Amino acid sequence: MTTFAAPLRLRLDGGALVNNWRWLQRRSGTAACGAAIKADGYGTGAVQVMRRLLDAGCRDFFVSSWTEAASLEHLLQDGVNLSVFHGVRVEDMGRALSSKARPVLCTADQIARWKSASGGLCDVMVDTGMNRLGLDRRSDVAAQMSGLSVSTLLSHLASGDEDTDLSTQQLERFSDLRAHVPAGRYSLANSAGICLGQPYAFDLTRPGLALYGGIPRPEASEGIAQVVFPQAQVLQRRFVPSGDSIGYNATHLARTDTEIAVLNLGYADGYLRCFSGRGVVSAGETHLPVVGRVSMDLIAVDVSAMPSVKEGDWLDIDYDLPAASALSGLSQYELLTSLGPRFDRVWF
Numbered sequence: 305m306t307t308f309a310a311p312l313r314l315r316l317d318g319g320a321l322v323n324n325w326r327w328l329q330r331r332s333g334t335a336a337c338g339a340a341i342k343a344d345g346y347g348t349g350a351v352q353v354m355r356r357l358l359d360a361g362c363r364d365f366f367v368s369s370w371t372e373a374a375s376l377e378h379l380l381q382d383g384v385n386l387s388v389f390h391g392v393r394v395e396d397m398g399r400a401l402s403s404k405a406r407p408v409l410c411t412a413d414q415i416a417r418w419k420s421a422s423g424g425l426c427d428v429m430v431d432t433g434m435n436r437l438g439l440d441r442r443s444d445v446a447a448q449m450s451g452l453s454v455s456t457l458l459s460h461l462a463s464g465d466e467d468t469d470l471s472t473q474q475l476e477r478f479s480d481l482r483a484h485v486p487a488g489r490y491s492l493a494n495s496a497g498i499c500l501g502q503p504y505a506f507d508l509t510r511p512g513l514a515l516y517g518g519i520p521r522p523e524a525s526e527g528i529a530q531v532v533f534p535q536a537q538v539l540q541r542r543f544v545p546s547g548d549s550i551g552y553n554a555t556h557l558a559r560t561d562t563e564i565a566v567l568n569l570g571y572a573d574g575y576l577r578c579f580s581g582r583g584v585v586s587a588g589e590t591h592l593p594v595v596g597r598v599s600m601d602l603i604a605v606d607v608s609a610m611p612s613v614k615e616g617d618w619l620d621i622d623y624d625l626p627a628a629s630a631l632s633g634l635s636q637y638e639l640l641t642s643l644g645p646r647f648d649r650v651w652f
């Protein structure tokens with residue numbers, strides 16, 4: 305008996321995921337190391353990621369919304385925390401109050417809402433210079449928080465992946481907050497922040513990108529390994545005579561007789577058109593160029609160098625995140641989170 309398999313799959317390296325988390329944990333020093341698993345674990349599958357990191361000892365998880373939290377609640381156990389970054393809108397209150405996850409309160413209105421509902425344990429986000437979510441650091445944060453039961457006070461780095469004064473300013477501002485605003489724990493660093501060094505770690509770090517193999521700063525390349533390996537199946541091998549064009553709008557002209565393989569992968573799967581004529585696919589050790597435009601569901605690869613590649617074969621899509629980012633102009637975050645639902649996700 306055979307089970308149905310899609311013609312495209314993400315091979316996901318569970319060992320690499322756990323090793324990446326352990327490396328980030330070591331770099332976090334005495335701080336606990338959590339995990340950002342929003343956007344379905346950056347496209348890899350949040351349930352699988354949370355299971356594996358729970359087994360490895362991770363106790364703090366972060367998602368963006370209550371819908372994301374609901375799909376993970378069955379994995380919560382004593383001593384495990386799940387925080388919802390975007391806090392509580394009016395529409396969220398029902399779910400939030402009956403959830404074992406807790407909100408990261410970001411605005412004065414959210415705080416008022418949580419207090420008047422006697423919502424219980426929460427986290428609070430303060431903005432220290434990114435001007436995204438969070439209370440204004442220049443306001444009386446401690447006064448606003450009084451009456452709340454705050455587990456963790458958070459802030460978020462805007463430019464941790466660059467060498468800029470903004471990170472040091474945010475570090476100083478957050479240290480100042482810690483001195484004046486009582487909370488159970490303090491947390492500032494994402495993946496890039498962990499690479500910036502121990503002073504950024506405080507009590508709890510919140511890596512996302514690097515868990516999944518992203519390299520936010522050069523320091524991470526020594527310890528972070530690729531997790532996500534896309535593969536696609538060959539639907540057809542064909543001969544393209546010299547002078548013919550390949551694909552939509554005939555952007556690629558075969559200058560010599562060429563053999564191509566047409567693969568079941570396209571921009572609807574997150575392999576976006578910026579890989580047209582730039583992407584690389586591998587058959588074993590041989591690197592093969594993507595030729596012509598990426599279609600919605602298909603790409604063409606020049607396999608002239610590989611007479612053995614045939615219909616039904618699986619080829620590896622080169623998806624080393626820093627390299628694919630340089631090639632495509634997409635961020636490593638976009639490369640991960642755009643990978644679509646048509647991939648079979650296969651952990652190994």
Ligand SMILES: *Cc1c(COP(=O)(O)O)cnc(C)c1O
Binds near residue numbers: 496
């Ligand atoms: C997404 C997110 C993180 C994780 O950031 P990475 O750069 O992926 O490590 C941490 N904190 C907050 C508030 C976030 O939104």
